[in-house]
Amino acid sequence: MTEKGKLIVISGPSGAGKSTVVNTAIQGREDMCFSTSVTTRSPRPGEVDGRDYFFITPERFREMVERNELLEHAEYVAHSYGTPRAYVEQQMEKGFNVILDIEVQGARQVREKMEEAVLVFILPPSMEELRRRLENRGTDSADVIEARLIRAREELKEAPLYDYVIVNDKLEEAASEFAAILKAERCRTAQRLQFINNF
16 A cells, blocks of 8 residues: 655755755655646756646746645746646655755745645754855855845744754764654654554
């Protein structure tokens, strides 16, 4: 009997190492998948519809919003992005844990529409360490780094909304904590009711 998967929402400041923690934790696992978003922007070279994004028209996007077909949505650089509820639910029914990496505003929308979603906030051990990581990237100007740090302080105010908080100080420990969260969520009573009822 296939257990229904979970929707795992990941948030945290830019530079916290969210992708690295998650990818390390799920390496080799076949019960995980990343959510595929819808977007109104055009595909970039090499992007495949249905794999990288579902590319749709602005009209179809508005229709999805009106019909409550998106778990969350936002505007970014004149284009719309959103998480399609149907795709997420289909993957969960197949037994996949669906990972959704979004900002705190999107996480709040998801929590309102799907109470059973598991929200995980990943943060660095300190603002000083976050600054160091952003500077070591070598991709942002000093002004952009300062803006990211200000944004990080704002995002931290939303952390109490989340079910779990992982401090990404040492990568292996943080990845181990994320894997432990996945295991604990699989053992929740609500998740195992089908086994209890069929015993």
